[in-house]
Amino acid sequence: MRLTINGKSQEVDVDPTTPLLWVIRENVGLTGTKYGCGVAQCGACTVHIDGLAVRSCSVPVSAVEHAKITTIEGLAPGKTPHKVQKAWLDHDVPQCGYCQSGMIMAVAALLKQKPKPTDADIDAAITNICRCGTFQQVREAIHMAAKTA
Amino acid sequence: MTAMPKFKVSRRKFLVSSAAVGGGLALGLRLPFGPEVVRAADGSPEITVWVVIRPDNSTAIRVVRAEMGQGTLTGLAQLVAEELECDWNKVSIEFPTPGESVARKRAWGEFSTGGSRGIRQSNEYVRKGGAAARMMLVKAAADEWKVPVSECVAANSVITHTPTGRKVTYGKVAEAAAKLPQPTDVPLKDPKTWKIAGKPLKRLDTAKKVNGQMIYGMDLKMPGMLVAAIKDCPVFGGKVKSFDANQVSGMTGVKKVVQVGDSGVAVIADTFWHAKTALETLSINWDEGPNAKVSSADIAQTLKEGLDAEQAFVGNKAGGDVKQAIAGAAKKIEAVYSYPYQNHACMEPMNATVRWTPERCEMWGPTQNGEGAFAAVLSASGLAADKVDVHNVMLGGGFGRRGTYPNDYVEQAVLIAKQMPGTPVKMIWSREEDMAHGRYHPVMQCRLTGGLDASGNLNALHMRLSGQSILAAVRPEVVQAQKGRDPLTFQGVFESGEHSLTYTVPNLLVDHAMRNPHVPPGFWRGVNINQNAVFIESFMDELAEAAGQDPVEFRRKLLGNSPRALGVLNAVATKIGWTKPAPQGVYRGVAQMKAFDSFVAAACEISVKDGNKVKVHRIVAATDPGYAVNPAQIERQIAGSFVYGLSALFFQECTVKDGRIEQTNFHQYNSMRIAQMPKVESIIMPTGGTVWGGIGEPTICVAAPAVLNAYAKATGKRIRSVPLKNHGIQLV
Numbered sequence: 001m002r003l004t005i006n007g008k009s010q011e012v013d014v015d016p017t018t019p020l021l022w023v024i025r026e027n028v029g030l031t032g033t034k035y036g037c038g039v040a041q042c043g044a045c046t047v048h049i050d051g052l053a054v055r056s057c058s059v060p061v062s063a064v065e066h067a068k069i070t071t072i073e074g075l076a077p078g079k080t081p082h083k084v085q086k087a088w089l090d091h092d093v094p095q096c097g098y099c100q101s102g103m104i105m106a107v108a109a110l111l112k113q114k115p116k117p118t119d120a121d122i123d124a125a126i127t128n129i130c131r132c133g134t135f136q137q138v139r140e141a142i143h144m145a146a147k148t149a
Numbered sequence: 150m151t152a153m154p155k156f157k158v159s160r161r162k163f164l165v166s167s168a169a170v171g172g173g174l175a176l177g178l179r180l181p182f183g184p185e186v187v188r189a190a191d192g193s194p195e196i197t198v199w200v201v202i203r204p205d206n207s208t209a210i211r212v213v214r215a216e217m218g219q220g221t222l223t224g225l226a227q228l229v230a231e232e233l234e235c236d237w238n239k240v241s242i243e244f245p246t247p248g249e250s251v252a253r254k255r256a257w258g259e260f261s262t263g264g265s266r267g268i269r270q271s272n273e274y275v276r277k278g279g280a281a282a283r284m285m286l287v288k289a290a291a292d293e294w295k296v297p298v299s300e301c302v303a304a305n306s307v308i309t310h311t312p313t314g315r316k317v318t319y320g321k322v323a324e325a326a327a328k329l330p331q332p333t334d335v336p337l338k339d340p341k342t343w344k345i346a347g348k349p350l351k352r353l354d355t356a357k358k359v360n361g362q363m364i365y366g367m368d369l370k371m372p373g374m375l376v377a378a379i380k381d382c383p384v385f386g387g388k389v390k391s392f393d394a395n396q397v398s399g400m401t402g403v404k405k406v407v408q409v410g411d412s413g414v415a416v417i418a419d420t421f422w423h424a425k426t427a428l429e430t431l432s433i434n435w436d437e438g439p440n441a442k443v444s445s446a447d448i449a450q451t452l453k454e455g456l457d458a459e460q461a462f463v464g465n466k467a468g469g470d471v472k473q474a475i476a477g478a479a480k481k482i483e484a485v486y487s488y489p490y491q492n493h494a495c496m497e498p499m500n501a502t503v504r505w506t507p508e509r510c511e512m513w514g515p516t517q518n519g520e521g522a523f524a525a526v527l528s529a530s531g532l533a534a535d536k537v538d539v540h541n542v543m544l545g546g547g548f549g550r551r552g553t554y555p556n557d558y559v560e561q562a563v564l565i566a567k568q569m570p571g572t573p574v575k576m577i578w579s580r581e582e583d584m585a586h587g588r589y590h591p592v593m594q595c596r597l598t599g600g601l602d603a604s605g606n607l608n609a610l611h612m613r614l615s616g617q618s619i620l621a622a623v624r625p626e627v628v629q630a631q632k633g634r635d636p637l638t639f640q641g642v643f644e645s646g647e648h649s650l651t652y653t654v655p656n657l658l659v660d661h662a663m664r665n666p667h668v669p670p671g672f673w674r675g676v677n678i679n680q681n682a683v684f685i686e687s688f689m690d691e692l693a694e695a696a697g698q699d700p701v702e703f704r705r706k707l708l709g710n711s712p713r714a715l716g717v718l719n720a721v722a723t724k725i726g727w728t729k730p731a732p733q734g735v736y737r738g739v740a741q742m743k744a745f746d747s748f749v750a751a752a753c754e755i756s757v758k759d760g761n762k763v764k765v766h767r768i769v770a771a772t773d774p775g776y777a778v779n780p781a782q783i784e785r786q787i788a789g790s791f792v793y794g795l796s797a798l799f800f801q802e803c804t805v806k807d808g809r810i811e812q813t814n815f816h817q818y819n820s821m822r823i824a825q826m827p828k829v830e831s832i833i834m835p836t837g838g839t840v841w842g843g844i845g846e847p848t849i850c851v852a853a854p855a856v857l858n859a860y861a862k863a864t865g866k867r868i869r870s871v872p873l874k875n876h877g878i879q880l881v
Contacts, residue, residue: 015401022422026376031368032361034545036496037580041815044496072361081360088359092351092781095789096218097358098365098496098545123824129815131496131546132218133792135826137785 006074016062032072043128046102053109072101087145095132194327199278206320207239214267217547220782221267231346232279236306247523248538260519265843289326349781366514378424379415384808390434397427440808455615455662464639468656474609478600488680489802492587497545501562504573515544521553529563549672554623588671591617605696609656640677647746651714652707678850686740686854717750717771725752738859747774747842751851771832774842788829790849798853
């Protein structure tokens with residue numbers, strides 16, 4: 001099976017029912033995408049599929065064979081961080097950081113759809129679990145990223 | 150300070166080098182006596198055990214306490230750097246291993262990162278480690294210039310000879326400094342003069358947390374590594390009876406099926422997905438043991454009986470016969486509260502990677518106590534202390550679950566790896582396994598009885614706790630030394646010490662009928678202050694109401710002997726505008742407590758729609774921890790503690806059926822989302838003194854009772870059991 005991840009096309013030899021999360025982590029070897037629950041509850045595994053935020057633990061790899069997959073490692077090709085990552089650095093958002101890859105991917109997808117999200121937009125779109133409770137900084141950083149071109 | 154310091158995780162070098170050469174220690178091991186210099190992995194000289202100065206004038210600061218998001222890594226570095234007078238922008242962190250510490254007679258002291266002790270317990274010796282290094286560097290420069298030390302000053306990793314203006318960098322004199330004897334008299338700065346410590350500096354570990362490069366235990370990769378999925382007997386205390394490995398041995402990727410101790414079975418495969426899939430296919434026969442029929446109702450009944458038990462351990466006593474005083478009171482008030490089992494639910498489930506050979510056993514993975522994990526590896530591996538080591542990595546949350554007790558997952562990983570000699574095996578718990586095998590926040594019930602005099606003053610209070618002791622399960626020797634009493638049960642209401650009750654009540658009795666169900670308890674962020682704050686701070690409002698008094702005023706009268714508690718209470722009351730009317734439809738609640746030697750208080754504003762939809766708009770929180778090392782991180786810990794504490798209040802309960810935990814994942818064990826996050830305003834008001842208070846835990850306990858008190862004001866309904874979902878109450 002061929003997958004296109006972060007702009008790179010590559011062959012993976014896996015059972016088609018394998019969740020995309022585990023293919024990304026174990027077969028492709030990109031570990032920035034995290035396992036938190038395996039049942040699409042926590043969002044730590046969020047990646048972009050054709051630009052949309054998707055919880056990769058609950059997507060069989062066969063469903064994304066012809067899609068464009070982006071993980072946290074591919075969010076900002078090159079050395080300049082994505083505006084969401086930049087805002088995260090400026091606001092010192094992460095605590096333990098384990099959920100933050102998924103949080104950042106969810107936010108990046110939101111800003112693509114709604115470049116100037118309201119607090120209500122954020123509340124509706126960002127449903128990732130963060131046990132450290134970084135939400136206050138997450139919200140501030142989203143608004144800051146939205147102000148960045 | 151806006152520039153991000155360069156952060157180099159030298160542990161990753163350890164990983165590579167250890168995996169490649171079979172586990173040599175990466176740090177120098179020569180003892181720090183005599184003229185011989187101890188060197189770091191890159192050859193740079195160690196000045197003190199906490200400080201390495203590199204030839205390029207950068208500084209490596211050693212940290213042995215675990216980083217799980219709470220900011221201790223950055224805070225400890227600030228304290229060392231402050232005394233060292235080094236350039237903060239050239240600081241990186243090195244992590245000595247427990248094995249290296251053992252080989253050097255515990256040169257770095259305790260590794261344990263729990264009880265909000267990471268900074269407060271080690272602040273003095275790490276600051277001295279920085280200060281001594283500075284003194285040695287200055288002396289080396291003065292010796293070279295042949296001038297008195299008193300004419301030299303150090304700042305930003307540069308030493309200046311004041312009379313002549315000559316300058317030299319730390320990097321240039323480091324070799325000479327490392328050969329000098331360490332000073333014994335090491336004065337520390339007055340915290341009022343701090344320039345690096347005490348400031349809201351950015352964390353040192355953020356960059357890799359925003360681009361997916363931070364390596365957590367879950368992410369470790371090693372040549373030839375296999376992955377194990379494990380299932381332990383779902384009934385606590387049960388055992389494996391039988392399983393047929395042949396049932397899954399032909400499945401894709403499966404290498405081996407092994408029993409783990411008495412009670413677990415693991416499938417080892419090429420990937421976790423293959424291991425987990427096979428494990429789910431495997432049928433295991435369990436001997437579920439004597440607890441196979443226990444339910445939450447049974448446990449609740451046992452605790453209920455304890456509320457009336459004759460025998461109970463006394464945690465706090467004042468005045469005369471409290472029961473007599475209550476009997477003679479003008480008004481008697483009584484209420485019964487309860488608190489459930491709760492799982493830590495760290496975002497990163499338990500995991501550990503171990504390679505075992507008859508000659509050496511090493512563990513890589515998340516732990517809140519490297520030395521505790523070291524002891525677990527030592528005993529499970531069957532090897533000698535100089536043949537084992539532990540390499541801690543960034544933790545995806547800890548909250549007490551990855552502490553010393555009981556190191557269950559570390560031991561399992563060793564027992565698995567032992568059955569695959571020479572192959573590194575990464576054992577990963579599924580979320581379901583993590584929910585089924587927590588070390589749960591203990592269950593507790595509490596009956597409070599108060600007696601008011603004719604003027605509405607609290608003259609007598611009896612607080613009877615009935616429920617589980619953590620220490621009886623994990624450190625029975627402490628309980629034994631206290632003649633059966635678990636002093637930690639009384640956190641926040643104890644007779645003395647870091648968790649002492651702040652209120653003065655003329656006749657007081659706090660006692661505990663210990664009832665220990667079979668469900669294993671553990672230290673859960675805040676530990677016993679969570680339930681004790683709900684109990685006593687809700688009841689304070691009940692008493693105030695019965696006395697016809699304002700809840701803040703009522704508390705103030707009892708805090709005459711506790712000026713710091715009064716200080717934080719007044720601070721939140723003032724900031725929230727307690728004496729002014731709240732906005733239409735908004736109701737306020739307040740709570741305060743002393744825990745981990747910090748004084749904390751919260752005041753909140755909530756509104757309630759349809760009688761059950763609670764919106765927490767705002768929480769004003771105050772903490773007096775004595776000293777504040779990084780106010781920006783303290784703010785984040787306060788707000789974060791409320792997310793953890795309010796998730797517990799509204800959503801979280803682990804119920805027991807047929808001896809096992811019923812909840813399997815976040816759909817049954819919810820956690821707050823951003824939409825439910827209140828605005829948190831922190832007041833950090835350190836008042837100094839000789840005692841440093843904790844940060845990570847204390848504030849967690851004041852959010853829940855403040856919200857419960859506001860809910861009672863809003864609805865007239867007093868909720869006395871957690872979680873609120875059981876009362877049909879939602880957080881919106």
